[in-house]
Amino acid sequence: MSRNITDVVNAGLAARYRAEKRFRAYGIIAILIALSMLATLFATIIAKGYPAFTTTVLELPVTVERELVANAQGEVTPESIAFANFATPLRAALDAQFPDVEGRAEKRQLYAILSDGATFALQAMIRENPELVGREVIVEAPVSSDFDLLYKGQIDIALPESQRRVNDRQVAWFQALQDRGLVDSEFNTILFTNGDSRQPELAGIWGAVVGSFYTLMVTLALSFPIGVAAAVYLEEFAPKNKWTDLIEVNINNLAAVPSIVFGLLGLAVFLQLFGLPRSAPLVGGLVLTLMTLPTIIIASRAALKSVPPSIREAALGVGASKLQMITHHVLPLAMPGMLTGTIIGMAQALGETAPLLMIGMVAFVVDIPGGPMDPATVLPVQIFLWADSPERAFVARTSAAIMVLLAFLVVMNAAAVLLRKKFERRW
Structure with a gap:
């Protein structure tokens, strides 16, 4: 009898081991398929874009x-x-x-x-x-x-x-x-020194790069302090009641709202109500600030929650006020996670096109913008404009601009990973 039970148990274990191996194989196959598709995408972009780097x-x-x-x-x-x-x-x-x-x-x-x-x-x-x-x-x-x-x-x-x-x-x-x-x-130095042009051989991405820089600087200057302040208030000071629960639900919902909705909001408020200049990086930065705030707030709150309660208790135990406890002890320890969330939010903003189309940054701009109030476009919108051009030579320049944009995104995400690895504290 015991021998039969042993055989049944062994047969069950063998079946479970085989199922585990199959599941692991399915996972490996899925990863390989994803990597092959990603490699195909990169190979296609590079094959079409590399001719644009010579003239x-x-x-x-x-x-x-x-x-x-x-x-x-x-x-x-x-x-x-x-x-x-x-x-x-x-x-x-x-x-x-x-x-x-x-x-x-x-x-x-x-x-x-x-x-x-x-x-x-x-x-x-x-x-x-x-x-x-x-x-x-x-x-x-x-x-x-x-x-x-x-x-x-x-x-x-x-x-x-x-x-x-x-x-x-x-x-x-x-x-x-x-x-x-x-x-x-x-x-082809023109590709990196000129603004946009109707003639492909004279078209460059420098105007879009400068426009993206001003737009992201406005976004960073507004979204980071506002997002961190909101996260600190909600996590450390706000009472737990139905109003704060409603705010938290709305923040989580805003993180999933389509980006074009923020563009419509910017069109109605910043352009029509406040009369700010169309196609300006200032307006683009304001719109992207609204879009990235939920991401930064959620990441900052998660970073604050990761700080052990013992840090707070020790600071309060030696006579620090609640504000001193937060600014001198909690915030420095949570800052790596906040910076990581901010960089990820900025990388998302760098690749956005739809909200900026709604505020007029799709305009054909030849001159290099000299400040956040000058007419400008951004790199994703420049890619959109070139992809819509009937000139065959713009195909290579579109792919080259995509390569530059992907390089920026890779650098920003790598910076987020390095910051987390360097400053992350484990308890």
């Missing part, structure tokens, strides 16, 4: 005649340089490469190889060194987005001419320039 330039020998940049008195001044037409010497340099091209239509197709940014590059050279006037200089002139794609192999010249944006003659001209060693590829 194609033409190394053209250009001569800027003195008559072009001199004023009425024959002097070359910063003002005369600013108003000079630098497209003329650039087009003359292209004409010198292809003297057989005649007719306005053909010349227009030839000049389409150069980007409008080529004039700015030549103007910057002359402004920095006016002695170059009248001398032949080598200008690294950026090409237009279509020929940038052609050089990077993203335009199939085997397709019929009607199915691509560059015709056969333009392809032949560009290949002739390549054969002469005038076409080169270099790091």
Whole structure:
């Protein structure tokens, strides 16, 4: 009889062990699937985005005649340089490469190889060194987005001419320039120094980065002290009654409210009621403050609860007031958890788009914002704008901007982990 019971118990244990192994295998498979999907996402973004980090330039020998940049008195001044037409010497340099091209239509197709940014590059050279006037200089002139794609192999010249944006003659001209060693590829500094532009080869993310910086600074300056103060009051001072219970329920509910609702609130209150400027980082920071406050309050309250009661009792036992106990003992010990929650909330705010669309930060802004009151956009909205553009060259810039945004998010989340590991106290 005992032998039968032992066999039954052993059979049951074996079945449970097999079930445990299957459950563990299911978990490992789920993790591997998630990691493979994440790797596929990153690989797709990187594959589409890395071409945006290089740009194609033409190394053209250009001569800027003195008559072009001199004023009425024959002097070359910063003002005369600013108003000079630098497209003329650039087009003359292209004409010198292809003297057989005649007719306005053909010349227009030839000049389409150069980007409008080529004039700015030549103007910057002359402004920095006016002695170059009248001398032949080598200008690294950026090409237009279509020929940038052609050089990077993203335009199939085997397709019929009607199915691509560059015709056969333009392809032949560009290949002739390549054969002469005038076409080169270099790091795309424009992507990191320019604001937005309708032309992909001149579009950059710096304006959106600066706008994101001002917006996050406003958000941090408001959400952190208000969130910590609210958490301290609710956890340490507020009486436990139906009103504080109602406040706690509402805070938890606000953490789950869709972000676009906060955008509608910002549109109604900050723009229409208070008349604050549309598309300003100040308004964006106010809206994101409302959105991140519940997250910071919940994380701060959890950090305060993690401080052992013995710390409070010891401080009160040696004669400290309740305020001294909180400010000198409880808050320093809870601060790592509060900072972690704040960084996570700021990372969430950095990636938000919907609430900022409602307050007008979707506007096309070329200039770099000089302060929180200037019109600006943010990095997620810039990605949204580029993704909606019909220009094919914006696909690479959209992916490159996503890579930059993901890098910021990874850095912020890594900072949260490091802060928790460095300052966390275990009791």
